[in-house]
Amino acid sequence: MRLKYRNRQYLVWIVFPLLLFLLLGCSQESESSPRETPAPPQEQGEWVPVQRKTLRHFIPAVGTLQARQITQIGSQVSGRVQEVLVDVGDIVHKGQVLVRLDPTFFQIEVAQRKADVAAARAHLDAIKQSVKTAQADVKRAQVALEDAALQLARMKELWERPAGEKPYVQKQQYDQAVFKHQQAMANLEAAQARLQEVQARWQEASFRLQQAQSALRYAEERLRETEIRAPYDAVVSKRLVDPGEPVVSGAMVTHLLEVQDIRVLELEFSLPQEFLAQVQPGTPVMFRIEGIEEGRGKIDTVFPALDETTRSFRCRVLIDNADRRLRPGLLVQVQVVQEATDVLAVPRQALSQTASGWQVVVDEDGTPTPRRVEVGLLTQEEAEIREGLQEGERVWIAGSRGEG
Known part of the structure; x- marks a missing residue:
């Protein structure tokens, strides 16, 4: 018994110091090498810093070039084609004569x-002379009436004397003065009536002259319309008539030519509705026409209505074509450029989407912590962070080979 008890004491004194030595050694090792990187999540990956960058994303599309203006030219008068002065492909300028109709009847x-105007003017001139004559007659009648009134006043003074006095003139003389005064008044009234009549005829003749002049202007305008001119600088895209063919105006108008303004072309293309909030007038685009040209431009118009079938919206870019190298109908490869300059960015792999939005795993004092963020521009490899992170913070990318 005593031997067994001593053996147990011996084992305790050997094992206890050994365990104490091991515990102290592990504690010192842990204190001498502190951890700089937080314990990562269980899956394989690495920590990457949030950095400021310029991000670009390209939205592909296919578009078509269209002429800025397309006009089918007709005639405002009916007639027969005399000459067609241009052909398909000709460059024409505003005001240039394109087609002539037979002007004979016009x-x-x-x-x-012109003859009607000359006759109306001659008639008016004659009436003008009559008006002058009638005006002179009225003036003469007014003077005669004044003289007759003065003579009558004198005779009345000599004839009408106080009671008991004998008149200085005979009654025949007085009656003759009264008659002349009445005759002068009648003559004035007649002259005034003739003047009014002539003035009415003058007004009617003036109106007829105006009608004749309007008819002449209308006829001259119809004659000018026998020459069909270019409405603007353009290229002839279709020729629809030849000499000798009849031309009809009005509701059943005959189209003679088609012209297109191609100095500036419209590039139209469609984008899915998901990009509607990211595209507006001024958004840059790159375009490529296979075998012809590459270029850059900006969106000029975003059409307000969406296509209900494809759920897409149309955009328009204006392309300068002063040298007329490009033609309407060309197929164009388009890339809409989305750019965010000097923004906080993280690899897209760092993002995960939850019911409440986007989130990342952030290194917070050595502890991996999920954090919600507001995301801006998304490219295939990176994402713009608008809120939720600061430059220099580190986020976790799962599945990458690197720091673990």
Whole structure:
């Protein structure tokens, strides 16, 4: 018994110091090498810093070039084509004569209207002379009436004397003065009536002259319309008539030519509705026309209505084509450029989407901590962070090979 008790004491004195030595050694090792990197999540990955960058994302699309203006030219008068002065592909300038109609009947009409104007003017001139004569007659009648009134006043003074006095003139003389006064009044009234009549005829003749002049202007304008001119600088895209063909105006108008303004072309393309908030007038684009040209531009118009079938919206870019190298109908490869300059960015792999939005895992004093963030521009490899992170913070990328 005594031997067994001594053996147990011996084992305790050997094992206890050994355990104490091991515990102290581990504690010192832990204190001498503190951890700089937080314990990562269980999956494989690495910590990466939040950095400021310029991000670019390209949205691909396919578009078509269109002419800025397309006009099918007709005639405002009916007639027969005399000449077609241009052909398909010709460059024309505003005001240039493109087609001539036979002007014969229109020239005859102008000559007739000129004769009508000359006759109306001659008639008006004659009436003007009559007006002058009538005005002179009125003046003479007014003078005669004044003389007759003065003579009558004198005779009345000599004839009408106080009771008991004998008149200085005979009654025949007095009656003759009264008659002349009445006759002068009648003559004035007649002259005034003739003047009014002549003035009415003058007004009617003036109106007829105006009508004749309007008819002449109308005929001259119809004659000018026998020459069909270019409405603006353009290229002829279609020729639809030849000499000798009849031309009809009005509701059943005959189209003679089609012209297009291609100095500036419209590039139109569609984008999915998900990009509607990210695209607006001024957004830069890059375009490529296979085998012809590459270039850059900016969106000029974002159409307000969406296509209900494809749920897409249309955009328009204006392309300068002063040298006319490009043609309407060309197929164009488009890339809409989305750019965010000097923004906080993280690899897109660092993002995960939850019911409440985007989140990342952040190193917070050595502890991996999920944090919600507001995301801006998304590219295939990186994401703009608008809120939730600061430059220099570290986020976790799961599945990467590196620091673990």
